[in-house]
Amino acid sequence: MDKKYKLILVEDDSSLGYLLSEYLGMKNFNVVWAKTAEEAIVKTKSNAFDLAILDVMLPDMDGFELSQKIKGINPELPFLFLTARSLKIDVLKGFSLGAVDYLKKPIDEEELVVRINALLSRLSTSEEEEEHASEYYMGDYTLNMDNFELRYKNELIKLTGKEFDLLALLAKNQNQLCTHKEILTTIWDKNDYFNKKSLNVFVSHLRKHLAKDKRLSIVNVNRRGFMLRVEE
């Protein structure tokens, strides 16, 4: 049996939203429907979606802005934009090569399913490729991977080697849980009681370093691991 993919549909129009979620449900997708951007953000935090379908015109926020925030929560999520405007299409068409696509309204449901599957299949094939970003952004902080520098609004913050390694791992997976095992095996090479104690110390240090931006927090998930949370 195929994996049942979980989608979030962000659409303020009730009729269209209902119609699409029903239709996609019939097509064996697990659909969560959010009517506002705010709702979408909350839902993204508490669900592991495989794909997001966003109306670009929402009552409370621009769809692109929303996509950015969602990406902050779940960086791997592919997007499918629903747009009535033809204006932005020239901006979006370039994305048809990557994990972003768009559809013009009115929506053709069959076409929608084709696009969804295209995005999902692309995701699974490119899962292996490692991303080597040279900078990670977290709120007003920037972590530069080339010179091992952390900056808060251009102010340099000195990090030790292990502090940097840990923050880099958390930043790479921001808003996603890093398990104890994952952290300890990548940074300490060994997953034992004493290294776990050491990890706690470093988490504490990093919290101090990141204290200047209230939107950032390193949260503990009891018995599982840590997560760098970046709030919108």
Added chain:
Amino acid sequence: MDKKYKLILVEDDSSLGYLLSEYLGMKNFNVVWAKTAEEAIVKTKSNAFDLAILDVMLPDMDGFELSQKIKGINPELPFLFLTARSLKIDVLKGFSLGAVDYLKKPIDEEELVVRINALLSRLSTSEEEEEHASEYYMGDYTLNMDNFELRYKNELIKLTGKEFDLLALLAKNQNQLCTHKEILTTIWDKNDYFNKKSLNVFVSHLRKHLAKDKRLSIVNVNRRGFMLRVEE
């Protein structure tokens, strides 16, 4: 595998900045996104960019003014301006000291990639002269690669062979980390404990030589390497 070019995109508009950096990332560019001119200046100091894409209208500074400042930091950097205004070519003529191009908004991303590649290819043909830069400038010091001379405001400072090699490497990568491995393999050919000890001695010598300009410092990044930092 092709070299991954590193670009800085200076764009205050969140939606456009996000879309472009995502798109260029997909096109296998390493993109660093700055939202303000000030941010751009800091990032230019701490990254070795191959190209800069500047919005001409920024909240804190005019894009052309910014380009001049960036040019002061990285003189070889080619520019690509994004402009809403229909600019006449003669305005850009003043900038044709280096590789410069411009694109009108709204941006056609495919066109953007074509222009970027055009600028970069122009760069690579003249890469020969970049590698053989005859002088490096660090604060009030000048390192002449042709006659192996270091000068502080015209005052000649005598360097030994290894001192020169090391300073040249650091100067070429100023404000960027040079790892122990990088230094030892390029200057000593072998990366072992004793050469590392020797490196420390030379760093100490160079610090004395560079002491006359307080803005210069050779900083150590524990267990990673050294960096020639040039302030302001």
Added chain:
DNA sequence: AATCCTATTAATCTTTCATTAACCTTTTTG
């Protein structure tokens, strides 16, 4: 061969940083 120059090695001192310990707070479990 004596002198000069320079890179390496040695010796010594200082700094840095990961670990450990100690103690406190929060969460989980029985």
Added chain:
DNA sequence: CAAAAAGGTTAATGAAAGATTAATAGGATT
């Protein structure tokens, strides 16, 4: 709800890395 486990924070410690100066050795030059 009490005991136990896990997590949080700060400080002490010691080993490793780095900085600096001096000594040595080896090659080149005269």
